[in-house]
Amino acid sequence: MQAAEPAWEVRSSARVVPPARPRKLAKVPFVELADGRLQGVVSSGSDIERVYVSSFSAGDHSFSCSTNNNRPCGGLGGYPCKHLHSLMDEAVVQYGADRVARYLRVEVDDEVSSGADLLRRMSGAAERTPAATVFSRFLGHLAYLEQPGSHEPVTELHWFPATGSTSSGVAR
Amino acid sequence: MIAAQRLTQEVGGVAQTLDLVSGFDEALVHGFGRLGEQRQAALSALAGAFAATPLGDRLAEASGKVAAGSVSEDHLAVLAGGRSALLGAVHDALLSHLDEALGRSRMPWEVRAAAGSEAANLLAGARAWLTELAITGWRGVDHDLVSAAGQVIETLLAEPELRRLAVLLDGFAGELRACCPVAAQPQVPVRRWADLWSRAMLLAQPGFLRTASGGPISGRFLPLGVDVHEHPTAVQAQVHGLLEAGPGAPRLVRASVSAGKVDTITGPAVWRLLRGHPALLAALAEHRSLDLTGMTLLDSGDLLWEDTRAAAGEPADPFATARVQLAAAVAAPVPPLDRHPVRIAEPVLLEGYTTAAEGGACTLALGGHPLAVDVERLPSCGPLTPELVAGSSAMLGLLRWDAGRWLVQPLAVQATVKRKPITVHTGDWAMGPTDPKAAKAEAAAGDAVAVLRERAGRLLRR
Numbered sequence: 001m002q003a004a005e006p007a008w009e010v011r012s013s014a015r016v017v018p019p020a021r022p023r024k025l026a027k028v029p030f031v032e033l034a035d036g037r038l039q040g041v042v043s044s045g046s047d048i049e050r051v052y053v054s055s056f057s058a059g060d061h062s063f064s065c066s067t068n069n070n071r072p073c074g075g076l077g078g079y080p081c082k083h084l085h086s087l088m089d090e091a092v093v094q095y096g097a098d099r100v101a102r103y104l105r106v107e108v109d110d111e112v113s114s115g116a117d118l119l120r121r122m123s124g125a126a127e128r129t130p131a132a133t134v135f136s137r138f139l140g141h142l143a144y145l146e147q148p149g150s151h152e153p154v155t156e157l158h159w160f161p162a163t164g165s166t167s168s169g170v171a172r
Numbered sequence: 173m174i175a176a177q178r179l180t181q182e183v184g185g186v187a188q189t190l191d192l193v194s195g196f197d198e199a200l201v202h203g204f205g206r207l208g209e210q211r212q213a214a215l216s217a218l219a220g221a222f223a224a225t226p227l228g229d230r231l232a233e234a235s236g237k238v239a240a241g242s243v244s245e246d247h248l249a250v251l252a253g254g255r256s257a258l259l260g261a262v263h264d265a266l267l268s269h270l271d272e273a274l275g276r277s278r279m280p281w282e283v284r285a286a287a288g289s290e291a292a293n294l295l296a297g298a299r300a301w302l303t304e305l306a307i308t309g310w311r312g313v314d315h316d317l318v319s320a321a322g323q324v325i326e327t328l329l330a331e332p333e334l335r336r337l338a339v340l341l342d343g344f345a346g347e348l349r350a351c352c353p354v355a356a357q358p359q360v361p362v363r364r365w366a367d368l369w370s371r372a373m374l375l376a377q378p379g380f381l382r383t384a385s386g387g388p389i390s391g392r393f394l395p396l397g398v399d400v401h402e403h404p405t406a407v408q409a410q411v412h413g414l415l416e417a418g419p420g421a422p423r424l425v426r427a428s429v430s431a432g433k434v435d436t437i438t439g440p441a442v443w444r445l446l447r448g449h450p451a452l453l454a455a456l457a458e459h460r461s462l463d464l465t466g467m468t469l470l471d472s473g474d475l476l477w478e479d480t481r482a483a484a485g486e487p488a489d490p491f492a493t494a495r496v497q498l499a500a501a502v503a504a505p506v507p508p509l510d511r512h513p514v515r516i517a518e519p520v521l522l523e524g525y526t527t528a529a530e531g532g533a534c535t536l537a538l539g540g541h542p543l544a545v546d547v548e549r550l551p552s553c554g555p556l557t558p559e560l561v562a563g564s565s566a567m568l569g570l571l572r573w574d575a576g577r578w579l580v581q582p583l584a585v586q587a588t589v590k591r592k593p594i595t596v597h598t599g600d601w602a603m604g605p606t607d608p609k610a611a612k613a614e615a616a617a618g619d620a621v622a623v624l625r626e627r628a629g630r631l632l633r634r
Contacts, residue, residue: 005533005544006575010194012514013574014361015548017350020404020435024616025623031436034349036315049630068631094436140326142628144405145621147329147432149448151477154430156340156371157401157408158514159364161581164438164552 012159019164020094028090030138033103037129038091041068041138042083052083053131053138058104061124068135076126080119088115174520176538178273179571179578183265187576189258192218196255197366203309204243212239218254227254245303252373255366260511266573267506270518274571281505284385284471291331292378297324298337299376302369310365313354321345329432337375339430343403344368363575367514374509384507386470391417392485393425393462393475394493395455396519397568397583398599400442400551404435407442411452411599412519412570412583414493414501415469424503424519427452427475437621439552440601440614444621451482456599457606461485473504490584491595494521494568517570522580529562536567536580546572546579554598555607556582563587568597 008014029051031040039055044067052073054065065073065083075081080088091100092115101108106121195214199207207215215238219231231254234247271278301324308317321341328338344365351357374380395413402408408430414422429452431445446453455462463483468476498521506515525536527545534545547558549572561567564585572579584597605611 006577009359009362010190011361011575012364012367012512013548014364016347016361016364019402019438019552022438022441022613022616022620023436025436025620029623029627034315035319036352043627051627051631137322139632140322141434142624142632144432144434145445145624145628146632148332149429149431149446150332150335151427151429151449152336153410153426153428153472153474154336154339154401154406154408155510155515156336156343156375157403157406157410157430158517159340159368159371160343160401160403160406161549162400162402162407162442162551162553163548165550165554165557 013161015163018096018099021096023090023093028086030141031087031091031094032137032141033091033095033100034137035133037134038087038100038104039134039137040087040091041135042086051135051138053134054081054083054087055129055134056080056084056088056104056122056124057127057129061104061106061122062127063124064127064129064131066128066131068131070131072128078126085115085119088119091115092118174522174538175273175275176541176543178269179543180541181269183269186262186265189221189262190576192221193255193258193366194363196251197362199309200306200366200369201310201360201362203307203312204238204248205307205309207239215239215251218251218258221258222254227257243303243307245299248303248306249299249373249377252370255370256374256512259367259513260508263506263511263513263516266513267516267518270516270571270573270578271503274518274520275499276501276503276518278503279505281508282471291334294327294331294334295337295376295378297327298341298372302373302376305369310348310354310360310362313348313352315349315352318345318349318352333381336381337372339403339406340368340372340375342405344372346404367512371512380509384470384472384474386468386472386474386476388466389415389417389469390465390467391415391463393427393455393464393482394422394488394490394497395459395461395599396490396494396498397570397597398456398602399517399549399570399581399583400553400598401430402433402438402442402551402553405433407431407433407445409443409446409452409456409599409602410517411456412517414497415464415475417464421500421502422497423473424501425469425473425475427477429477434624436624440554440605440610441621442553443602443604446602449477449479451479451484452477453599453602454484455482456597457601457603458484459487459489459597461488471505472507472510489595490568490597491521491566491586494519513573516573517581519583520569520571520580522567522569523565525565525567527562527564529558532558534558534562544577544579546581549581551598553601555600555605555610556585556596556598560585560587560589560596563589 044050219235234250566586568584
């Protein structure tokens with residue numbers, strides 16, 4: 001007989017990160033959990049050429065919002081502006097509330113399911129972080145779609161199976 | 173017909189060899205910068221396994237120096253080579269065991285000069301980052317260390333010859349990023365991350381990344397099914413099929429097409445990124461053969477797909493292809509540097525089994541012998557679900573091996589749903605979903621590609 005399911009730690013194809021969940025991108029084209037922040041890019045509601053760069057820091061939950069040219073967001077006072085609310089809402093759609101809470105180190109209970117729920121449990125202050133880093137990460141993100149494809153076998157991708165048709169949850 | 177019993181037998185030497193590999197992997201958990209006595213002993217045991225081989229001296233020196241606290245890039249590369257050689261041996265033992273169980277013949281590997289040179293100077297940055305990572309260990313990985321990979325990956329992505337390394341590092345760094353700070357994680361994927369690190373260290377050695385040799389072929393390509401690979405910024409469709417070219421038995425070959433993507437493009441929308449290969453995608457969606465003219469076939473059995481060299485052929489049901497021809501087909505050899513158990517993906521036709529589904533898991537019973545189904549490897553871009561697999565009576569799949577056991581990854585099943593026989597393939601939606609609900613969801617997600625392209629057009633070129 002075969003042994004019981006082997007431990008996750010000894011599997012080469014162990015699943016580590018659940019795939020991002022699909023969401024509409026028109027309002028918030030870019031969201032990521034990186035550099036110790038939830039950060040992203042929010043399209044301006046009034047000017048198609050303008051985007052806002054918004055972020056929350058993990059741990060102290062300080063937040064920031066400015067245009068990609070580093071002009072402060074007019075809606076930002078002592079509380080997160082509408083761009084930051086949108087960023088949080090879309091992050092919850094993309095990653096799930098649990099993963100966002102874990103990354104930002106927000107104390108949560110079972111009742112947290114939306115971005116608004118998470119924001120109610122955070123009490124950071126506005127703190128300017130430079131928009132340039134996040135904006136250039138967004139441009140790098142977009143550049144993936146401009147990359148030429150390839151017809152040479154990428155053996156290494158055997159470690160990265162496409163998943164998602166299963167409802168059997170993630171390893172952790 | 174598969175000798176299913178053979179797949180429940182242990183393959184001699186595999187467990188012992190993996191124990192040596194584990195010694196190395198543990199060192200990466202805590203970092204080569206702080207090896208305890210136990211982990212030093214594990215490394216010298218790994219080196220000792222090569223004592224009578226040409227690698228013996230270099231591995232003994234590397235493990236000795238590293239144990240003495242002198243952790244250099246070169247020593248780490250030698251150790252990564254040793255680890256990979258062990259896993260290569262495991263791969264070889266497993267694959268020949270599998271070939272016997274399947275009654276499959278395989279062409280021998282012939283050493284031929286490979287073409288290609290690469291921008292060696294760009295590799296140094298990758299090696300430096302990997303060295304720092306190894307010294308630190310997974311438990312010490314923080315945001316700064318992960319972010320340092322960004323520049324390296326960006327540089328590599330700009331050089332098509334180095335794309336494989338870039339794709340690997342990007343997937344790897346993405347996992348590290350998502351787990352940051354790793355010290356706070358309850359557990360780490362020990363084998364997996366050591367695999368990815370070692371593979372990257374080898375790909376970053378000058379001369380490693382080369383295009384294999386091959387030659388032009390013409391003939392009929394009969395797809396069996398498609399295996400989809402995906403991480404946040406890359407997608408690859410690897411089509412397994414039979415090639416009829418000239419007299420003799422058909423050959424088992426693969427066609428692999430890949431593209432860059434972003435994490436928010438998922439599900440059936442990923443096919444949109446591969447639309448540069450319309451003949452291949454149409455053959456998957458419509459279950460057709462393809463007539464190839466002068467397409468390059470590498471010695472590894474990989475077709476370098478050029479859509480203009482493929483013409484749509486007759487309808488060809490993959491199950492019929494497999495029933496008639498798969499048993500006699502000749503498999504291609506695996507290039508030595510690609511030998512790792514994770515690379516084993518051998519097409520099989522399974523029939524006359526019963527299924528047992530429990531929780532999220534599914535197991536087939538083949539003539540009384542159990543074979544686990546890798547239900548995690550069912551992609552969201554296709555219509556094949558765990559429920560269909562559990563209700564199936566015939567399956568086209570890939571035999572894989574991971575962590576001590578064989579698994580079958582379904583590529584297509586024949587099942588009975590509401591008393592009607594149906595056939596479902598992972599590639600059925602290659603030209604767009606055929607199911608109305610999925611089509612609607614895809615239309616919404618399809619906007620993602622358009623929205624991002626619009627944003628890219630507006631913001632990238634300023």
